[in-house]
Amino acid sequence: MSKANLFYAQSGGVTSVINASACGVIETARLNKDKIGKVYAGLNGIVGALNEDLIDTSKETSKTIAALRSTPAGAFGSCRYKLKSYTENKREYARLMEVFQAHNIRYFLYNGGGDSQDTANKIAQHSLEKGFPITCIGVPKTVDNDLPITDNCPGFGSVAKYVAVSIREAGLDVASMCASSTKVFVMEVMGRHAGWIAGAAGLASEEAGDAPHIILFPEIAFNKEMFLKKVKSSVKRFGYCAIVVSEGVQNKDGTFLADAGGVDAFGHVQLGGVAPFVANMIKDELGYKYHWAVSDYLQRSARHIASATDVEQAYAVGRAAVQFALKGKNAVMPTIVRGSGKKYSWKIGEAKLSDIANIEKIMPRRYISRDGFSITEEAREYFFPLIQGEDYPEYKNGIPQYARLKKQLEKKKLKQWAD
């Protein structure tokens, strides 16, 4: 048999360092040309495998591949597409096997969150049963930091750094102006179910009075009275109040906070996000002038302010995934294991995909202060190492230069896939 090829795909919402993992995968595979043939990347993730849209990464120069390390978003395209279980959709699994077999693909590396690890695990099982065993290795990625077992997820450290830096800077802005102008600033951050990102914003506060003064977590039911009291006391004490609100913050009854709000001219339930909703509530009840920001995709694509630790770990899990595959491991995912010493250290560990799949790690209650509006010392100890170091991209003409791929597709051998 000729050397086996490797298929790599990016899955789900992208991050500012998922391409660093791709870089780790491809560079490590290139160092092992005696064992691994071509590295194919799925055009738009797993959909690329179904459609037999296989990007031949061997056509990319080593310089381009190296540049992936500092390029945000999914350079090969990602997708929101979850394979159903085998019993529900045998056709998809059969098609994947067909494509993998046609292109002699024996390694499948899937770079994504919990859903993707579930998919990778199923393919590993299924391929064994079908007698064309595929080595399936997960590569962790998610800004939400919600995968179990691993100490943290590549992608999270950089968004954490972005939100901490942003609220520090905007906080200084509001502090400058609050005597005669804006007194309240609300910044909305990602995190539908878990408050990891919102919590990381708390790192910006190093001394009493520093922004943020209030964090609203999805884990803590919103209490309007206590919240407004806290806003008022912050304005009285510090002259202003800087608030970080997680998009997932909920009422006691489990409904999203912003959903309780208005309709726009078109009758939409929700025109703005939760930031303008909260800002308006404050204006209405307390009368303070406000500003608000929703950074949305900016936060998860902000490679210009990535955490060096995050970039390094993202690369390392990509490299480890290839090494695991070459060692004959299967249905596993490299994890980040935190050292127990006082000084932060980490190494690569290993978890079974079956233990990762579909389990969401929410933020422990002990990371959130008793009043529910800030983070504890224990949370700070957890978060701080993850945002350490800066890893600036190269600039040309004042703009970061990010990798531009050829994305040359391998010649198709099969019939077109009918979805």
Place this chain on the structure above:
Amino acid sequence: MSKANLFYAQSGGVTSVINASACGVIETARLNKDKIGKVYAGLNGIVGALNEDLIDTSKETSKTIAALRSTPAGAFGSCRYKLKSYTENKREYARLMEVFQAHNIRYFLYNGGGDSQDTANKIAQHSLEKGFPITCIGVPKTVDNDLPITDNCPGFGSVAKYVAVSIREAGLDVASMCASSTKVFVMEVMGRHAGWIAGAAGLASEEAGDAPHIILFPEIAFNKEMFLKKVKSSVKRFGYCAIVVSEGVQNKDGTFLADAGGVDAFGHVQLGGVAPFVANMIKDELGYKYHWAVSDYLQRSARHIASATDVEQAYAVGRAAVQFALKGKNAVMPTIVRGSGKKYSWKIGEAKLSDIANIEKIMPRRYISRDGFSITEEAREYFFPLIQGEDYPEYKNGIPQYARLKKQLEKKKLKQWAD
């Protein structure tokens, strides 16, 4: 007579480099101790002079003053407060004279936009008439880039860099996901009256298909039909459409676009900004899945991604203001003069405050493409030099370390000011 003191105040909306100008002022004054006594900074701008809240900057270490160069927002506090004309409010002018005289202040440096230059000019005139002449020098500052005569305004280059970098990064994010998810991304930027900031986002587009695909300028009346056509064609050609919209974009009748929109649960005319408004319009008319971002204060406080050129110029105008004062100039403002050579160069020029005051420089029509949705080559030539170079702040624990001032107030000598 003892050495005269200098009063410096920050005015209006702050920027990520206004403190670099403060640094230039204070460091240059300290180099001229034979001529200038103390440098006082107004606590919260000119209001600090009225209240006799004079921050004694001599109490700050040279290290702290140096750190101002890389600290965003207004370190001494700024304000939105415009002095009325002398005939309208003699009391305020009399009070300023009283405070300046009591503290032997003979130099007044006012760091702000058009309004502030007007104020500085009036004080210069008035003090002459009153027989206690104050040397009044303007220091230009505004993210809006709307001052006349000067080639550009310190503060603008950094917000320009921020928006260009941000839309490049978010554009890559959308490009990764558009095959199966979000197809339209809308980023709202500042600029109530002039499209300079929105225009600068156009620098992110270096090759056909790069984000942003559409820019909406305040200078161009919004044409819904043409806009939607352009969105559709961008999605068809490139798979997605990244849009930058200026907060000041207007309908043909001169009303702000977002004002035409909905009411929220509280009956407010405008819950969200123009970004969610535009995003909803697209969803409604074309059905595309969207995301939107409003960076608000984040854009003007983003010192972490400041333009090195901007920082240098901000410092230089602060230094030049002191040098002008020492040369006996009065009622003038240092400007940035662009060299005529092919390679960008600049030097400090000089303008009369009376020529600066209350004149708004909007973006020339020739900087905007014929269809009104992008910038021209001439605009790119103007913008590019202003975002050149990175000037990163120092980091500790993964967070930028910004100056923390003592802000020690000079002992008061006068009665309390009753507004």
